[in-house]
Amino acid sequence: MSLATRRDRRESKGILHDFLEWVGLLGFIYGPLDRRLSVRDALEKALSRPIPHISWWGCFGGISLFLFLVQIGTGVVLMFFYVPTDPEAYHSIRYLNGTAPFGWLVRSTHHWSGNGMIFALFIHVIRVFVTGAYQRPRDLNWMVGMALFLFTLSFALTGYLLPWSQTAFWTTVFWTDMIGQIPIVGQWLLVLIRGGELVSGATLTRFYAMHVAVLPILTIVFMAIHFAIIRRLGIKEPL
Numbered sequence: 001m002s003l004a005t006r007r008d009r010r011e012s013k014g015i016l017h018d019f020l021e022w023v024g025l026l027g028f029i030y031g032p033l034d035r036r037l038s039v040r041d042a043l044e045k046a047l048s049r050p051i052p053h054i055s056w057w058g059c060f061g062g063i064s065l066f067l068f069l070v071q072i073g074t075g076v077v078l079m080f081f082y083v084p085t086d087p088e089a090y091h092s093i094r095y096l097n098g099t100a101p102f103g104w105l106v107r108s109t110h111h112w113s114g115n116g117m118i119f120a121l122f123i124h125v126i127r128v129f130v131t132g133a134y135q136r137p138r139d140l141n142w143m144v145g146m147a148l149f150l151f152t153l154s155f156a157l158t159g160y161l162l163p164w165s166q167t168a169f170w171t172t173v174f175w176t177d178m179i180g181q182i183p184i185v186g187q188w189l190l191v192l193i194r195g196g197e198l199v200s201g202a203t204l205t206r207f208y209a210m211h212v213a214v215l216p217i218l219t220i221v222f223m224a225i226h227f228a229i230i231r232r233l234g235i236k237e238p239l
């Protein structure tokens with residue numbers, strides 16, 4: 001083990017110990033839990049692995065994860081106000097933006113953190129590509145990542161319709177029309193996505209279900225696989 005790695009390990013252990021001491025101050029919650037489940041040992045085992053040779057470019061996967069968590073937090077708050085039906089959706093968003101306390105803040109945070117996640121993902125993919133980390137044995141994780149990228153873009157496409165405004169409506173008409181142009185399967189896909197021939201209340205219901213249930217579950221499962229593989233193989237050595 002090199003001197004630098006040894007020092008990193010010592011330093012990371014120091015910070016970890018400080019953190020655990022601080023958690024220990026929460027005594028009455030943490031104490032009884034720890035006596036039964038040895039939370040401290042488990043945390044020490046999970047967190048005390050030093051991160052090697054990480055640069056700013058290596059932080060964008062973690063930033064994507066952080067922004068995804070912000071999306072879950074703000075998204076759950078939005079669900080308390082949003083009504084996913086044809087006459088109500090637009091008005092519920094207007095109420096949220098104008099009347100509900102801090103509704104505008106939660107909605108804007110959801111909007112910008114979603115955009116930020118796509119931006120961070122782009123940089124993450126470029127970083128992985130440039131460092132050749134898509135090659136064997138990490139090729140499987142590259143494919144898991146591609147699925148994650150697809151899910152993230154689907155979050156954006158399904159979320160865009162939810163305000164049920166003119167812009168949202170016609171943008172959805174436009175891109176689903178484009179899908180309808182795919183040879184052989186296009187029309188079938190179009191009806192599947194829209195829930196009928198036209199963009200309607202049925203499309204809104206379908207997009208809402210995808211946006212708040214199907215995509216989050218798929219993303220969380222694939223993220224767990226992504227992180228388990230990273231944990232197993234480690235981050236790729238610099239070129």
Ligand code: HEM
Nearest residue numbers: 058060061062064065133141142145146148149234235236
């Ligand atoms: C929600 C989406 C994603 C999250 C939260 C995420 C998170 C992460 C994190 C935290 C790492 C470890 C260090 C780093 O940031 O580079 C990582 C590594 C990796 N990611 Fe992602 N990632 C996502 C999407 C993707 C995508 C779209 C791809 C490629 C198509 C991808 C491919 C990889 C690969 C191959 C590694 C291993 C890199 C190495 O060993 O150097 N990930 N990911």
